Amino acid sequence: MKTLIVLLGPTGVGKTELSLRIAESLHTEILSADSRQLYRDLPIGTAAPTAAQLARIKHHFVGTLELNDYYSAAQYEVEALALLENLFKSYDYVVMTGGSMMYLDAVCKGIDDIPTIPENIREKMIKRLNEEGLETLLKELEKLDPEYYAIVDKQNHKRIVHALEIIETAGCTYTSLRKRNQTQNSEHIRPFRILKIGLDRPREELFQRINLRVEEMLKEGLLEEAKNVFPYCELNSLNTVGYKEIFEVLKDNWELPFAVERMKKNTRVYAKKQLTWFRKDTDIHWFHPNKEIEILNLIREF
DSSP: OOEEEEEEOOTTSSHHHHHHHHHHHHTOOEEEOOTTTTBTTOTTTTTOOOHHHHHHSOEESSSOBOTTOOOOHHHHHHHHHHHHHHHTTTOSEEEEEEOOHHHHHHHHTOOOOOOOOOHHHHHHHHHHHHHHOHHHHHHHHHHHOHHHHHHSOTTOHHHHHHHHHHHHHHSSOHHHHHHHHHHHOGGGOOSSEEEEEEEOOOHHHHHHHHHHHHHHHHHHTHHHHHHHHGGGTTSGGGOSTTHHHHHHHHTTSSOHHHHHHHHHHHHHHHHHHHHHHHHTOTTEEEEOTTOHHHHHHHHHHO
């Protein structure tokens, strides 16, 4: 049976290079599961594969969207499954790699059947956000759905508001609805095997790599890249670590050294959040990225 190799892990752990070597070993192609690498104007800040890396192995879902293009995990599920059906005609294995939790889950488990939000509830939540502020809504989410609160981006007001909309509409927690759909919806059964390989490093080692990567991004021209997209800074595609901090510099709110330290800190926080999410999945086989031989042995024995 055809097999999808899912190589996942926190930002900065070393997924890109290892995914290339695994794909080369298996003579196959790579699907990126990174919600920001989809946008073509953000190669530095999203640590997208370089031109040399793209030349080594054919990649999909890298640099395909404009900044103002709407895209969702649901769209990714549909397009990725259609692509996999085609790729599996030529390959026994395909590699999918990235750290966007919802995108990975969309392909492996399927998107949940989230209810349509009534307009009156949507307007009510937007009004509450404007009048009461994000912190108040966060406290309410923590009380109503502590499990989702633990993993949600606390700075992403859209996700927080959306979770509260769903809770009020469905009359149950967002988490329970997601889990119920994942276990009960037979349409989410995939016609291929899935092997999940998680990459992790000792915390100090991971954080050091993250700090160094931020510095490397700046050397590669992150500031100039951020300047080029600054006119679009309110778009959701740019609501991400790295650009948000640099935008504060461009708005004359922060000095660059302060922004760099915040970028490092926020990236470390995001990495911890990713690991919290991934650790709940008991199907993941965990390795240090240096254990390439052991990983390849697992793939061949699976």
